[in-house]
Amino acid sequence: MEFRAERGAFAEAVAWAARALPARSPVPVLGGLLLETDAGRLTVSGFDFETAARIEADAETAASGRVLVLGRRLLDICRVLPEGPVSCALEGTRFTVEAGGTEFGLSTLPLDEYPALPVTPPSYGAVDAAAFATAVGQVAVAAGRDDTLPVLTGVQLRLEGEEMTVSASDRYRYAVRRLPWKPEAGAGGGPVETLLPARRLLDVARSLARCGSVRIGLDPSASAGGGLVGFEGGPMRSVVRRLDGRLPGYGSLFELTGATVAEVECGALAEAVRRVSVVAEANSPVRLDFSAGDGSVRVRAGYGDDVAAQRLPAGLTGAEEVTVSFNPAYLLDALNSFEGPGLRMELLGAGQRALLSAVAEEGAFVSHRHLLMSVKQLV
Known part of the structure; x- marks a missing residue:
């Protein structure tokens, strides 16, 4: 494996994929970032079983291949790389990163122990990226932080017709935001609801805010929990695992007669x-x-x-x-x-x-x- 990329594009790709790295994990390989090169493209991926992040960037590929390296170490290296092109190569079990006369060496992690990355569900529709990021940020403040009540730590997306409703509640407050959404042809039928971890959804929405449009992929026939929801904007793709359950309805709560x-x-x-x-x-x-x-x-x-x-x-x-x-x-x-x-x-x-x-x-x-x-x- 050998490739050459611009410092900015390489550092941005590593930083974006590193969002999916766990803070700590009993499985060492989950602390790694997967780098893959083929036909002038570099793909960087991170995965922690709950969220997967994948991004593509332009690169001159002298030799195709795959390598798994410590993600946070590579992220730290990218932050101090001098300006100019970055050359990377896999030499045995050593991965080298060189730019502007400065060279770093990294040991690699076992590829055969890295779990298979989840497949992004088929696209169900699209939403304006900036509006989606704003909406998630507005309601996520009302999500709970008590992990013993996981349903209340989520943000719920409801897709019905050409409207998306984003909501969250921790029992003491309930925030709701509605915004336009464009379903795919044939994605009609009844409303579809999915509950996602607030912190992870907020991170994904903010990271895609400048993409213009975000395509959301899901399988509406899947159960409310245990499935996956995909988000794609430009070269960036992320998959988030759903939470089991759904938020309680807010219709009667918002009716304040005589207020x-x-x-x-x-x-x-x-x-x-x-x-x-x-x-x-x-x-x-x-x-x-x-x-x-x-x-x-x-x-x-x-x-x-x-x-x-x-x-x-x-x-x-x-x-x-x-x-x-x-x-x-x-x-x-x-x-x-x-x-x-x-x-x-x-x-x-x-x-x-x-x-x-x-x-x-x-x-x-x-x-x-x-x-x-x-x-x-x-x-």
Whole structure:
């Protein structure tokens, strides 16, 4: 095996495939990156049984072949390579990397012990890459982090007609984002749902954000768990294993009959929450006092003499006053997930649900909503 590639393309390919390397694994070969060359192409792959990443790059191939090398070591080498072309070769059990007069040698891992890479499922449709990355980022903040409840650590994709719905919940909050999607011809039928690990899906979506379009591959006839979902954008392909189960429905949760509606500037509220939270003890809530009389909201945190407060302009409809309190971290996660300046808050009162969405014109499509539970304890 022998090839020559531009430093930038080689380093980018190694860095992208290294996303699939496990932080630690009892199987040493899973810490390796698989490099394959053939007919002017270099393919770099990583795999940890849950996620596989594969990318192709241009290369001058003097001799075709395959080699498995320590992935993080190769990644570190790529970070310090001098500018210019990179020459790589396999000499027995030693893999060499040379650029600008600097040469590195790497021992290789046994190829026969490396598991077969999963086959990407057939394409089911495509979605705008940047919009998909944004949508996953907006809802992933609501996914749980308790691995004893794996279903709640996932992000659910629902594909129906020409719409994709992305959602996540950890029982205390529920985020939903809808966006357009283009199904393949013949991919009709009923809705298809799949649940994927939030952290892995977020990483994949962000890494493909500049690809223009992301093709999603899946087998809709597969069971809800145990299957694979493929993502492909440009020369990059990734496969993620599904989680068993599905998220609970959110339809009735988002129906807040008789709610008081508040409107406030989202960025200003986020900054006020961040500012007053510096005096809040651990797990201490931030209180929002809305008043229709003076058209304001008072953001307050702390107890006794250790308090902080800030007043902001806000509109209120449906009541003269309403007071709600939230976990400041959860509230900031929600506020930071919105893109537009205006925020609409539907409030039922202390200790009850609150639904956040972007301010939209009457009858306009609301694509992103975030449900939070307010806390009973008031500051």
